[in-house]
Amino acid sequence: MKVLILGANGYMGPHVVRKLAPAHQLRITDIRPAPEEIVNEFPKQEFMDVDVTSVEQVRSAARGMDAIINLSVVRQDPILAFHVNTLGCLHVMRTAVEFGIRRVINTGPHFAVAGPSYEQMDYRISPDIPPHPGIGLYPLSKSLGQEICRTYANQHDIQVLELLFYSLRDRHELEPGTGGVPFLIEWEDAAEAFRLALEVDSKELPSRCEVFFVFGDIPQMKFSNKKAKELLGFKPRQDVSAPWKRG
Amino acid sequence: MTSSSRIQRRAFLGRAGGVVAGGAAMGARLAVPVATAEESAGPAATRKSVAIIPPVAAVAQPVREALAASYQIRMLDPFVRFDQSLEEWAAGRRAMGDSLRGCDAIVYAPEPAPDRDEASLDELTRGTYDLLNVAASQKVQLVVFLSTLELMADYPKEFEVDEGFMPTTDTSVRRMSLYLAEFACREFAREGKLRCITLRIGQLANASATPASAGPLSVSPGEVARAVKAAVDVGFSQPSRLANWEIFHIQSSHSQARSSTEKAILQLGWKPDQD
Numbered sequence: 001m002k003v004l005i006l007g008a009n010g011y012m013g014p015h016v017v018r019k020l021a022p023a024h025q026l027r028i029t030d031i032r033p034a035p036e037e038i039v040n041e042f043p044k045q046e047f048m049d050v051d052v053t054s055v056e057q058v059r060s061a062a063r064g065m066d067a068i069i070n071l072s073v074v075r076q077d078p079i080l081a082f083h084v085n086t087l088g089c090l091h092v093m094r095t096a097v098e099f100g101i102r103r104v105i106n107t108g109p110h111f112a113v114a115g116p117s118y119e120q121m122d123y124r125i126s127p128d129i130p131p132h133p134g135i136g137l138y139p140l141s142k143s144l145g146q147e148i149c150r151t152y153a154n155q156h157d158i159q160v161l162e163l164l165f166y167s168l169r170d171r172h173e174l175e176p177g178t179g180g181v182p183f184l185i186e187w188e189d190a191a192e193a194f195r196l197a198l199e200v201d202s203k204e205l206p207s208r209c210e211v212f213f214v215f216g217d218i219p220q221m222k223f224s225n226k227k228a229k230e231l232l233g234f235k236p237r238q239d240v241s242a243p244w245k246r247g
Numbered sequence: 248m249t250s251s252s253r254i255q256r257r258a259f260l261g262r263a264g265g266v267v268a269g270g271a272a273m274g275a276r277l278a279v280p281v282a283t284a285e286e287s288a289g290p291a292a293t294r295k296s297v298a299i300i301p302p303v304a305a306v307a308q309p310v311r312e313a314l315a316a317s318y319q320i321r322m323l324d325p326f327v328r329f330d331q332s333l334e335e336w337a338a339g340r341r342a343m344g345d346s347l348r349g350c351d352a353i354v355y356a357p358e359p360a361p362d363r364d365e366a367s368l369d370e371l372t373r374g375t376y377d378l379l380n381v382a383a384s385q386k387v388q389l390v391v392f393l394s395t396l397e398l399m400a401d402y403p404k405e406f407e408v409d410e411g412f413m414p415t416t417d418t419s420v421r422r423m424s425l426y427l428a429e430f431a432c433r434e435f436a437r438e439g440k441l442r443c444i445t446l447r448i449g450q451l452a453n454a455s456a457t458p459a460s461a462g463p464l465s466v467s468p469g470e471v472a473r474a475v476k477a478a479v480d481v482g483f484s485q486p487s488r489l490a491n492w493e494i495f496h497i498q499s500s501h502s503q504a505r506s507s508t509e510k511a512i513l514q515l516g517w518k519p520d521q522d
Binding site: 086093132141 | 331333336373416418434437
């Protein structure tokens with residue numbers, strides 16, 4: 001499959017590239033240059049400079065692609081957060097419609113759906129709840145982008161998969177007693193979720209826009225990753241429960 | 248009230264329609280906010296202050312006239328513009344904060360301009376978010392947000408759509424912008440930062456419209472202005488008769504009317520035109 005990756009040179013992108021490169025033809029794009037080791041490791045993959053705030057640049061990058069993975073994100077800049085997280089989704093979806101690209105994988109934080117009003121009060125929180133992002137710049141601007149993706153998926157034959165993450169760590173960082181938000185995953189397991197989302201048959205999904213909480217198996221039962229396991233076949237390999245064990 | 252009695256009332260209360268509420272390019276007068284008018288019909292200390300944003304909104308003047316006898320009015324331009332720099336944005340935000348100091352309520356009537364495409368969508372999403380953030384920081388108690396009944400347009404005509412139906416959108420800039428702006432307002436209300444009363448307004452009738460041309464969503468400027476006045480009055484009531492987040496559908500009552508306005512009649516004391 002020919003896959004455009006937007007925002008590919010941040011923290012998540014290199015892991016996704018390594019996971020997908022063996023089986024897919026990638027167009028790796030960002031406003032930042034790709035890490036040198038990725039360029040050296042994948043000389044046959046394509047690299048481009050693309051700013052997701054420019055619909056023209058997204059269009060030129062998406063030509064000939066079968067799928068788009070949108071990893072772009074801005075968390076703090078009050079203007080760019082909306083231009084990247086919200087309008088960026090508009091550009092992705094319009095481009096997908098124009099070029100007949102039928103699969104889009106969009107990303108965001110878990111609180112684009114499950115904001116403070118859920119997290120402070122509930123348990124077994126699943127991704128299929130009405131979004132309550134709260135009023136943080138990052139979660140709200142991402143949540144609005146997600147609504148745009150959902151709207152386009154409802155009107156066009158495009159399969160959207162929203163993969164929501166929060167805390168990502170290397171294996172060596174999974175130390176007892178370090179705690180954190182109970183929505184944790186190891187990088188390689190996170191990347192595997194992209195492969196599964198790219199390859200899952202749309203017939204196996206209930207609708208054209210599905211949201212998934214992607215995290216490892218942790219003890220709190222605050223959130224649920226059951227849907228990702230059942231629909232994507234997600235099987236986190238790394239035990240990420242250690243941070244909540246006594247040090 | 249039974250469905251049949253509502254239908255009878257609507258048959259009696261005909262109203263013409265035509266022009267969709269809004270239509271003025273929101274960006275046409277975007278600038279650093281300036282208090283363009285301050286009105287008072289009595290001692291300022293005894294009257295609450297209401298800002299109307301933006302002054303170019305199609306209903307801004309009727310709303311101003313409806314409120315002026317009871318409230319101090321401030322007419323303010325929005326400060327978020329699609330192509331502004333971070334410095335311009337920050338200056339605009341500070342100026343809006345100054346303009347809203349001591350303000351008790353905002354009547355917010357943003358109007359998407361489809362010809363401005365994503366600029367309009369940005370100004371309604373980011374613009375709403377930024378405005379409500381400033382309003383919350385200035386301890387504005389109440390926002391009356393003018394949305395659109397177009398968000399209920401997907402339901403089959405056999406249903407009388409009320410506020411309990413879920414809003415939906417298509418990919419048009421106009422409808423999606425207001426859908427997302429409403430989404431942002433709801434989150435501010437949910438977090439308890441301010442009270443938000445959303446009035447989903449029908450299609451604004453123009454002056455030359457006749458009862459015979461009344462559209463299924465038509466509403467008169469006077470009806471909108473009275474609904475805003477009622478929302479502000481009830482929004483300030485103590486003890487509160489409303490939750491932090493309330494929606495009311497506002498349109499004329501006539502035989503072809505698509506939406507139930509029962510909630511506004513009962514809870515706001517709003518009355519449609521008697522025609």
